[in-house]
Amino acid sequence: MRIVAVTACPTGIAHTYMAAEALEQAAADAGHQIVVETQGSAGAVKLTAAQIAAADAVIFAADTEIQDRERFAAKPIVIAPVKRAINNPRELISRAAEAAGPEGAAEHVTEGARGDETVGGEGDDGTVGARGAAVGGPAPGAPSEGAKVHPATRLRHWLMTGVSYMIPFVAAGGILIALAFMIGGAEVAVKVDGGTWQGQTYPEVTDLSELVDRAGYAGVLFKIGTTAFSMLVPILSGFIAYAIADRPGLVPGVVSGLLAVAIGAGFLGGLAGGLLAGAVVTALQRIRLPRAAAGVMTVVGIPLVSTLVMGLLMIIVIGEPIAAAQRGLTDWLDGLSGTNAILLGALLGLMMAFDMGGPVNKVAYTFGVAGLASGDLEVMAAVMAAGMVPPLALALATVVRRALFTDSERKAGEAAWLLGASFITEGAIPFAAADPLRVIPSIMAGSAVTGALSMAVDATSRAPHGGLWVIGLIGSPVLYLAAIAAGVVVGAACVLVAKHFGQPLPEAAPVRPGTGGR
Amino acid sequence: MMPDLITADFVDLDLRAADRHEAVRSLATRLAADGRVTDLDGFLADARDREEQMPTGIEGGIGIPHARSSHVTLPTLAFGRCAEGVDFGAADGPADLVFLIAAPAGGHAEHLDILASLARRLVHASFRQALRQAMDAQAVVDLINKEVGGR
Numbered sequence: 001m002r003i004v005a006v007t008a009c010p011t012g013i014a015h016t017y018m019a020a021e022a023l024e025q026a027a028a029d030a031g032h033q034i035v036v037e038t039q040g041s042a043g044a045v046k047l048t049a050a051q052i053a054a055a056d057a058v059i060f061a062a063d064t065e066i067q068d069r070e071r072f073a074a075k076p077i078v079i080a081p082v083k084r085a086i087n088n089p090r091e092l093i094s095r096a097a098e099a100a101g102p103e104g105a106a107e108h109v110t111e112g113a114r115g116d117e118t119v120g121g122e123g124d125d126g127t128v129g130a131r132g133a134a135v136g137g138p139a140p141g142a143p144s145e146g147a148k149v150h151p152a153t154r155l156r157h158w159l160m161t162g163v164s165y166m167i168p169f170v171a172a173g174g175i176l177i178a179l180a181f182m183i184g185g186a187e188v189a190v191k192v193d194g195g196t197w198q199g200q201t202y203p204e205v206t207d208l209s210e211l212v213d214r215a216g217y218a219g220v221l222f223k224i225g226t227t228a229f230s231m232l233v234p235i236l237s238g239f240i241a242y243a244i245a246d247r248p249g250l251v252p253g254v255v256s257g258l259l260a261v262a263i264g265a266g267f268l269g270g271l272a273g274g275l276l277a278g279a280v281v282t283a284l285q286r287i288r289l290p291r292a293a294a295g296v297m298t299v300v301g302i303p304l305v306s307t308l309v310m311g312l313l314m315i316i317v318i319g320e321p322i323a324a325a326q327r328g329l330t331d332w333l334d335g336l337s338g339t340n341a342i343l344l345g346a347l348l349g350l351m352m353a354f355d356m357g358g359p360v361n362k363v364a365y366t367f368g369v370a371g372l373a374s375g376d377l378e379v380m381a382a383v384m385a386a387g388m389v390p391p392l393a394l395a396l397a398t399v400v401r402r403a404l405f406t407d408s409e410r411k412a413g414e415a416a417w418l419l420g421a422s423f424i425t426e427g428a429i430p431f432a433a434a435d436p437l438r439v440i441p442s443i444m445a446g447s448a449v450t451g452a453l454s455m456a457v458d459a460t461s462r463a464p465h466g467g468l469w470v471i472g473l474i475g476s477p478v479l480y481l482a483a484i485a486a487g488v489v490v491g492a493a494c495v496l497v498a499k500h501f502g503q504p505l506p507e508a509a510p511v512r513p514g515t516g517g518r
Numbered sequence: 519m520m521p522d523l524i525t526a527d528f529v530d531l532d533l534r535a536a537d538r539h540e541a542v543r544s545l546a547t548r549l550a551a552d553g554r555v556t557d558l559d560g561f562l563a564d565a566r567d568r569e570e571q572m573p574t575g576i577e578g579g580i581g582i583p584h585a586r587s588s589h590v591t592l593p594t595l596a597f598g599r600c601a602e603g604v605d606f607g608a609a610d611g612p613a614d615l616v617f618l619i620a621a622p623a624g625g626h627a628e629h630l631d632i633l634a635s636l637a638r639r640l641v642h643a644s645f646r647q648a649l650r651q652a653m654d655a656q657a658v659v660d661l662i663n664k665e666v667g668g669r
Contacts, residue, residue, distance in 0.1 A: 017637035
């Protein structure tokens with residue numbers, strides 16, 4: 001992994017350099033390359049644009065303002081007091097490896113022994129500092145003007161930052177919900193959130209002190225899991241905005257995500273909200289103000305204005321069209337009832353996989369549940385089967401061709417088996433958010449196959465949740481499983497083909513020597 | 519040739535001090551006697567200002583009081599070894615090795631480079647260990663010159 005770091009302390013004669021030395025040692029011990037910019041009194045050798053572009057993660061060990069920190073805007077950043085770097089450099093290095101997540105962690109650069117180092121002075125901004133060469137083997141040789149980062153690369157970096165923060169929420173929440181279904185059956189969701197189950201109506205549990213009595217410990221697991229899930233989109237959008245605009249991006253990003261959930265815009269709404277929030281903050285930061293006003297702008301102005309703008313946008317501009325589109329889709333689906341069942345199944349499959357919990361998915365799911373209420377069990381079966389396909393297809397794809405996926409995606413793939421089997425379609429969101437144009441069409445294809453086959457074999461489901469754990473409530477279970485398997489194989493194959501042939505663009509990720517010159 | 523960063527006069531292998539301010543004063547007095555610090559109280563005030571921003575102790579028994587001060591003529595290091603330890607605010611307890619770094623306010627970069635490379639050496643456990651085992655003041659000076667000054 002390649003790391004760049006900046007160290008700075010109030011006086012700039014002691015801790016700045018101790019921290020730099022400690023980080024360089026710890027990075028070399030762990031087999032990483034690091035270049036440290038010491039913003040101290042001895043004059044800093046600035047990191048070159050190429051070095052920053054090539055870095056997988058950034059460490060700020062500083063007790064004072066980092067100079068020119070916008071140079072690092074699109075990178076995963078670990079921030080710590082300068083003394084932390086001196087006392088516990090290994091912790092910072094491993095946090096950086098975590099933050100770098102996917103690409104970085106997979107690539108351990110171990111060549112290049114630690115040479116004798118000389119401090120300060122050498123090199124100017126255009127060339128690589130001697131220190132970089134001494135610490136970690138071959139240093140990036142590209143001149144700084146050659147380090148223009150491709151827009152698609154930056155976009156992918158922003159998305160991956162959001163995704164890497166989101167994945168633990170998906171895994172923890174999803175597995176808890178799956179456990180709840182395994183222990184409590186399909187009715188656990190109804191007992192917690194309210195609704196009707198096999199003729200009996202349950203009110204929603206609003207007072208959590210009654211949760212154990214009314215829904216049992218399975219209900220408690222379900223509640224914890226859905227609570228973690230409720231943060232999934234806000235975390236995604238918040239950290240996308242954070243990746244773009246640094247800390248000021250977090251507030252408008254998180255609020256956009258919360259509102260995306262509230263207006264039913266799903267993860268695609270959150271993704272768009274996060275990108276927009278980052279852009280709004282970046283634009284606000286460009287506005288030049290008199291010195292006196294600038295301080296107020298940073299502390300109050302940017303969070304206030306950016307959050308207001310994003311909130312208005314999400315509620316007023318985006319909210320109503322989404323609701324209208326949902327109404328339109330619902331009416332259209334209702335009109336299709338009674339036509340070709342297999343086509344309807346395929347269509348529901350496409351919708352389930354399109355936005356995984358977003359507005360289109362919701363319409364299809366609600367259509368299934370409405371069918372259940374009116375005694376049409378086949379639609380519900382098709383909807384549930386199609387909703388299980390995306391996580392399973394991606395889990396399968398990560399196993400078949402590991403090299404096409406980043407480290408964190410492979411980990412998400414492990415959890416996705418269980419999530420898919422439990423009809424938690426959200427298990428596929430990390431993959432879809434990281435690479436929407438390739439992943440979403442692929443899983444839509446897989447889900448469409450499964451939806452159509454489920455209808456074709458006349459499978460039925462009396463449960464609106466639960467996936468494989470409620471297989472006892474499924475009619476023609478064997479053919480049902482076969483329909484799911486077929487869609488999973490189709491979806492996985494499409495993902496692999498799309499990723500295989502579409503690779504060069506996003507995977508050019510950080511500009512590296514040898515690849516960056518093109 | 520640049521003047522030495524440290525001389526035997528600036529080394530106290532038997533530093534006794536009730537607290538960090540006394541330790542700094544004791545070491546700074548040695549610098550003042552040599553003329554490298556022109557105004558002892560002025561320099562102590564600068565060092566105290568720095569210490570109050572954030573304690574300079576780091577884990578492993580090290581205290582690094584330091585200041586850039588207009589009362590300093592040359593970048594200079596004073597070193598004290600204190601068997602009982604002096605608290606410099608590190609999380610793991612008092613410091614037995616005290617490095618007082620005095621830098622002139624407008625120092626040339628090349629002077630400050632020496633201090634930077636000294637600071638880098640302090641992170642190395644082997645360097646600390648050698649300082650703990652040094653037999654006399656001249657041994658400390660030789661060790662530091664060898665490691666930091668490259669001579």
